Amino acid sequence: MSWATSLGRFRRVRPSAATRAGVGRPRGRRRRNLLLYLLAFVIMLLVAAGSLVRFTGPQQPSVVADVIARAKAPRAAPPSGLTIPVAGVRADALADSWGQAREGGARAHQGIDIMAPRGVPVVAASAGTVERLFTSGAGGTTVYVRSPDRRWTYYYAHLAAYAPGLAEGAAVRAGQQLGYVGDTGNAGPGNYHLHFGMSRMRLGDGWWEGEAVNPFPLLVGGARRS
Numbered sequence: 688m689s690w691a692t693s694l695g696r697f698r699r700v701r702p703s704a705a706t707r708a709g710v711g712r713p714r715g716r717r718r719r720n721l722l723l724y725l726l727a728f729v730i731m732l733l734v735a736a737g738s739l740v741r742f743t744g745p746q747q748p749s750v751v752a753d754v755i756a757r758a759k760a761p762r763a764a765p766p767s768g769l770t771i772p773v774a775g776v777r778a779d780a781l782a783d784s785w786g787q788a789r790e791g792g793a794r795a796h797q798g799i800d801i802m803a804p805r806g807v808p809v810v811a812a813s814a815g816t817v818e819r820l821f822t823s824g825a826g827g828t829t830v831y832v833r834s835p836d837r838r839w840t841y842y843y844a845h846l847a848a849y850a851p852g853l854a855e856g857a858a859v860r861a862g863q864q865l866g867y868v869g870d871t872g873n874a875g876p877g878n879y880h881l882h883f884g885m886s887r888m889r890l891g892d893g894w895w896e897g898e899a900v901n902p903f904p905l906l907v908g909g910a911r912r913s
């Protein structure tokens with residue numbers, strides 16, 4: 688039954704004999720009203736479902752596509768021969784703090800902490816280009832170095848200061864000084880250490896992106912002492 692016919696019948700029903708006589712009118716009207724309410728309800732449901740599709744539609748496929756693209760992309764082999772990024776620290780002095788709970792379990796530690804006194808030189812674990820010098824609440828004074836093939840980013844955080852002349856865009860050699868061990872960011876006052884992280888990057892990823900990888904096994908297995 689279309690809207691027009693249903694409305695037409697609704698109108699026609701008024702002057703009918705049955706109505707005037709007071710017979711059958713309440714029940715017929717109630718049924719029609721019930722039908723109209725049902726129809727309105729169904730329309731509302733359809734509109735709600737439509738807006739749900741509109742809000743979740745564009746997001747979900749892009750997230751899924753991103754995960755699929757990442758899974759399909761050829762994975763960069765982990766770099767070998769990394770330099771331990773704090774001067775004078777031996778491989779057997781390193782502790783694996785990857786994955787430890789941080790912020791009361793709100794997140795997992797994505798990197799390792801290398802304890803050292805304040806001011807000890809922080810050096811590049813591997814060669815690359817200084818992609819970003821960044822100050823953040825968590826990391827404090829930080830450096831992001833991108834590997835020459837752009838597949839890896841090395842992250843150095845909580846620095847007391849940068850090495851003189853360090854600038855974005857500058858090429859660095861493995862073992863070259865980047866800065867000094869400090870306690871900036873959320874390290875905690877006096878808790879001097881280098882937070883060192885590394886991320887596997889897709890070529891188009893920005894310096895803040897990438898997939899964090901535990902550097903510990905790479906540093907203790909065949910790492911060079913600086």
Ligand SMILES: [Zn+2]
Nearest residue numbers: 798799800882
């Ligand atoms: Zn850390």
